[in-house]
Amino acid sequence: MEVRRLVKMANDIGAFFERGGDAGGVANHIRMFWDPRMRREILVHLDETGGDGLTPIVREALQQHGHELDPGS
């Protein structure tokens, strides 16, 4: 999938949870509503680029909760 769109979607989620600094909320939302291939691709994007374009809270969410989001884990 086009990573740019996934990044935008993830950042939009991040914006909602930004106020409480709730990175776990971001990760949980992605875990509950994203198809595995989308989760896999955003994690690959994080690995390959360090999370280019992702806001800090989303990057934190993916880094801290990546194992929960990885469909293969």
Next chain:
Amino acid sequence: MQSITDRDLGTPRPKTTRTVTVEIDHRTVEVPEGSTVMHAAAANGIAVPKLCATDSLEPFGSCRLCLVEIEGRRGYPASCTTPVEAGMKVRTQSERLADLRRGVMELYISDHPLDCLTCPANGHCELQDMAGAVGLRDVRYGYEGVHHLDAETDASNPYFAFDPSKCIVCSRCVRACEETQGTFALTVDGRGFASTIAAGMNEPFMDSECVSCGACVQACPTSTLMEKSVYAHGQPDRTVTTTCAYCGVGCSFKAEVKGTQVVRMVPNKDGQANHGHSCVKGRFAYGYASHPDRITQPLVRASIDDPWKEVSWDDAIAHAASEFKRIRDRYGRNALGGITSSRCTNEEAYLVQKLVRAGFGNNNVDTCARVCHSPTGYGLKTTLGTSAGTQAFDSVEEADVVMIIGANPTDGHPVFASQMKRRLRAGARLIIVDPRVIDLVRTPHVQADHHLQLRPGTNVAVINGLAHVIVTEGLTDDAFANERCDPDEYAEWKAFVSHEKYSPRNVERMTGVRAETLRRAARLYAKGPNSAIYYGLGVTEHSQGSTMVIGMANLAMATGNIGREGVGVSPLRGQNNVQGSCDMGSFPHELSGYRHLSDGETRRLFQQDWGVEIDPEPGLRIPNMFDAALDGSFKGMYIQGEDFVQSDPNTQHIEAAMRAMECVIVQDLFLNETAKFAHVFFPGATFLEKDGTFTNAERRIQRVRKIMPPAAGMADWEVTQAFSNAMGYPMRYAHPSEIMDEIARLTPTFRGVSFETIDRLGSVQWPCNDAMPEGTPTMHVGGFVRGKGKFVVTEYVETDERSSRRFPLLLTTGRVLAQYNVGAQTRRTPNREWHDEDILEIHPHDAEQRGIADGGLVSLASRVGDTVLKARVTERIQPGVVYTTFHHPLCGTNVVTTENSDWATNCPEYKVTAVEVAPVTRLSEWQEQYRDFTRKQEDLLRERASVRT
């Protein structure tokens, strides 16, 4: 003309449980206190002659035919306007009364054509009946004097004719337009003998403000106002009670039928959602069902550049299954998916999601709610615990303050709008939050107290601003909120909205809503005492759609406006069964009854019943499916009753995705925009051709009843079942009632639902279970479904879609009364006469700056595409904002809208697109390509060869 099976009690039944005892024609009867003598008599089987009275309208007392004698009273009072009193003794028949009534009838008939045998009302004419009832044998006045018998018929309306020569000036039509519909389009022009019924400024119906709801036609006791279909087909001979297949109001209808020919649709007086009213779509616009464009043979083709081949059902289903198996084998099971339809029944939506989960082996199933009310599901479930509105429609009758946010009920939900207008005329106050001046801002006898005309995209700032005023001025209901909700979350929310950021002055800067207007609206809402929020897609179709739904729930909880009649948070849902399709597990992350796939216990329940493993991972949503199609990981799609090539945003992106798939199966009535990209076409069945249920916006489950056999031989549920069997997952339902039994078995909120239950109760609102065996009109009474109500902080985040030098205007979209959704049905009816193209509304200031004239062609361009349509220069829309609808494919509104979407649900941000508008002289490049493509696809359809075996 009323329904041929209606029993008219003359005047409305009083809303009381108290009774009084009276004597009528020497019979002692107990009747509701406040009944009229006419109603009391009729309810006890004693028919008093009448003409101007009907039980859908308030008593009027003009015809003088219903005179009675009452012991101890002088004269002959009209029974329709005389209330009963305890101990009253009434005589409805006497020689003197008979003389008086005959005299009245003589006067009427002296100015009425005597062409009963050729009159369309023959056999169901109340005037004819009354002439018989009073024993009229002679008209002493003759027929030679001044009369109205030569008055010209007004046939301007496509659905009904107005023949004033038949009119008895009973005013039932005028009163129906006022009381039932609330449009006030009709009046009695002139006085005395010269009185005539006039539409608008004494002009043809089509030129007047008449909205063609048909209430006047139903109320007319003669053939003065009569459906043209009755002229054409004659009187019906039976009725079938069913449910409208248009908007989410879910009007109950009596389809009046002759053989399998629908003669007319009459709104059901016992309908619990519509109480005998309807709109132009439900009552009249059913002709699409027999339109020549309908495809009634299955079609297949290898590529969208090939002509279609007409094949048998067996061959079409075998071919479709073979293609889907090929894709599954080659690309994996996750390359397949399906779309349930909000235009189909609950049972059909349930089967499609079951096919995807059990037959395809994944959760790639979604429904059109993705692009409309998915944020409602998320927001209300998060805060209150249930993904549905909190009230019944009738609740509005107890509301003191109505706040409409991002909805246009007179166009989108017209029958509920009429009910709402009745309450507003009775004194309820009105707040409207909308970028545009919708009709309810100012309509006859209704005027909004406050119109918060915000800039598109700023809803959340407005709701936070309203909350700020309510909290900082101490207008909250702390006792309610602290008891019913989590107190810590409530305190956090109060601190959040109290921040200076959301003061009225700051909100004015963010939204354009004047600070004082915001303050007054907040106070009005908070003080109610019963305040109700109704909202539509102007809330949900934003990048913060879910946040706004949460914000409204916060406001209702903080002011104690939830958990009883007259209050609540109520989504006005767009399509007839969008609530139902969501309830049925159509979303890719949850099973029926809104239970997340991650819930192992729920999965086990389904696995045991279905005999398959259910993938615990959420599947793709509709926009994700398009993205996956373009990246090559999604190849096959089964689409039942959905036309997202026209309805979803960024048309060119969707077209590219459609072209990228290897097998697209469309099940629909017509070769719609999506079907033009299909490889297999399964002909669909209309709501007249199948059994099942729809669930309306108030969670009301109602029966859809088959009136005629499916035009293509199979109902939609039968097609899905056959497809599933061919895919290797067996389904063996003999009737949709068996599907509902399975839904009830697996879904706690539907535990008590069955066709038998619905037939017995007329309808039932879920939850319907052991605790609430007759359903639940009002949710969250005494406590929230989730336990404690959850306050969630709703920070306003400005959308990325902002006006710029290149795109300085903001486009927002909506719909009109005459058309429904993508218009595939209504465009194939005479409703086109009201709206045959989408028009761009633009403010005079913006128009003048750009040299745009009213009616001129303009280009509408955004960063993703451009289209051309006609402009309407109007002050309905504020400067800096333009507005249009999306009912006509050539107009290409969604060529312009973008991929921006709600953060939680991916519901597209249709309501905010940065655009520029400029005068032009020709269609856009996309429109030219669309015309060529459509012409080619229509040719390929026309050239279809039959290879049926």
